[in-house]
Amino acid sequence: MLQNALTIADLKARARRRVPKMFFDYADSGAWTEGTYRANEEDFAKILLRQRVLVDMTDRTLASEMIGEPVSMPVAIAPTGLTGMQHADGEILGAQAAEAFGIPFTLSTMSICSIEDIAANTTKPFWFQLYVMRDRAFIESLIGRARAAGCSALVLTLDLQILGQRHKDLRNGLSAPPKFTPKHVWQMATRPFWCLDMARTKRRTFGNIVGHAQNVGDLSSLSSWTAEQFDPRLSWEDVKWIRELWGGKLILKGILDPEDAKMAVGSGADAIIVSNHGGRQLDGARSSIAALPLVKQAVGDEIEVHMDGGIRSGQDVLKAIALGAKGVYIGRPFLYGLGAGGRDGVTRALEILKRELDITMALCGRRDIRTIGPEILDREPRLEDLRV
Numbered sequence: 001m002l003q004n005a006l007t008i009a010d011l012k013a014r015a016r017r018r019v020p021k022m023f024f025d026y027a028d029s030g031a032w033t034e035g036t037y038r039a040n041e042e043d044f045a046k047i048l049l050r051q052r053v054l055v056d057m058t059d060r061t062l063a064s065e066m067i068g069e070p071v072s073m074p075v076a077i078a079p080t081g082l083t084g085m086q087h088a089d090g091e092i093l094g095a096q097a098a099e100a101f102g103i104p105f106t107l108s109t110m111s112i113c114s115i116e117d118i119a120a121n122t123t124k125p126f127w128f129q130l131y132v133m134r135d136r137a138f139i140e141s142l143i144g145r146a147r148a149a150g151c152s153a154l155v156l157t158l159d160l161q162i163l164g165q166r167h168k169d170l171r172n173g174l175s176a177p178p179k180f181t182p183k184h185v186w187q188m189a190t191r192p193f194w195c196l197d198m199a200r201t202k203r204r205t206f207g208n209i210v211g212h213a214q215n216v217g218d219l220s221s222l223s224s225w226t227a228e229q230f231d232p233r234l235s236w237e238d239v240k241w242i243r244e245l246w247g248g249k250l251i252l253k254g255i256l257d258p259e260d261a262k263m264a265v266g267s268g269a270d271a272i273i274v275s276n277h278g279g280r281q282l283d284g285a286r287s288s289i290a291a292l293p294l295v296k297q298a299v300g301d302e303i304e305v306h307m308d309g310g311i312r313s314g315q316d317v318l319k320a321i322a323l324g325a326k327g328v329y330i331g332r333p334f335l336y337g338l339g340a341g342g343r344d345g346v347t348r349a350l351e352i353l354k355r356e357l358d359i360t361m362a363l364c365g366r367r368d369i370r371t372i373g374p375e376i377l378d379r380e381p382r383l384e385d386l387r388v
């Protein structure tokens with residue numbers, strides 16, 4: 001029963017039982033030793049909150065804004081690849097849950113459901129995440145499709161021009177659609193609800209790409225396809241080109257270093273996302289929450305700062321807001337909710353985070369998320385306490 005899930009960890013356990021191993025592992029993995037993946041979560045636990053008492057706790061609000069858009073809480077759904085393999089039509093279900101909850105949904109370039117699928121099944125604008133490929137005509141067409149679909153922001157990923165090595169994916173022989181070797185068939189056969197739902201949809205491969213891009217090689221293997229297609233020369237000049245081509249709100253995802261953050265201020269982007277790609281790219285990089293105060297110190301209020309990586313509770317959301325993020329993104333908590341129970345599972349994940357965020361804010365003696373700053377922390381985290 002989804003209602004029995006009280007934490008994101010409960011949803012993760014349920015997703016593990018319902019999603020074939022290769023796809024569950026794709027979500028639950030980091031690069032190489034997974035040290036940065038673990039640090040993203042563990043560093044949050046080192047940040048302490050101040051308990052305040054005898055303050056009025058009535059009329060609390062979590063409503064805020066991200067890039068000028070109203071949000072019912074400052075949490076957006078992160079772009080995640082292969083989401084329609086965690087659950088049939090996963091991106092549509094996620095976008096619908098986010099829309100009903102009043103938070104942004106970001107569709108990945110490497111999604112199973114296409115930009116047009118999401119537009120046809122939602123009523124409010126969503127955000128689109130872009131990977132830049134060598135084929136610039138294809139990038140232009142992707143940007144045009146996002147515009148035609150009414151997307152209200154473009155999220156440009158900067159930290160994945162070369163794919164970090166995730167051992168689990170290589171060992172599992174991950175692909176979309178899945179292969180039909182005995183190992184893969186066994187993984188699927190032991191997840192009958194997943195199979196039933198998947199049998200009812202036609203969306204089983206990369207919907208933004210198949211049938212749209214020219215000269216596409218073997219797309220089913222993400223690692224060989226990124227190596228073949230993604231542009232490893234992506235530069236600040238390209239960011240400018242994309243900003244002009246898009247002409248709308250632009251968010252730069254994957255900034256971890258204060259020097260890069262300063263460069264982003266001059267790029268004309270509307271926001272940056274402090275991110276190490278969920279620990280899936282440069283293993284050994286510092287955690288996102290450790291990077292956040294350094295980036296914030298470097299850019300001040302010159303650009304809106306968001307973060308992702310390691311958020312597993314509403315308490316984590318509050319800590320990130322206290323350290324200067326205007327909003328955060330959830331990737332794995334979203335996927336665990338989706339794998340656990342489709343659209344209702346995503347809604348459950350959002351409810352869990354919202355409740356934890358609300359109660360924590362109240363016990364810190366505060367009523368309005370928009371006024372939260374470092375003063376709610378027991379002391380500002382020292383860098384040496386975090387994993388650097």
Ligand code: GLV
Pocket residue numbers: 080081110160277280
């Ligand atoms: C793609 O974005 C991935 O991290 O696998």
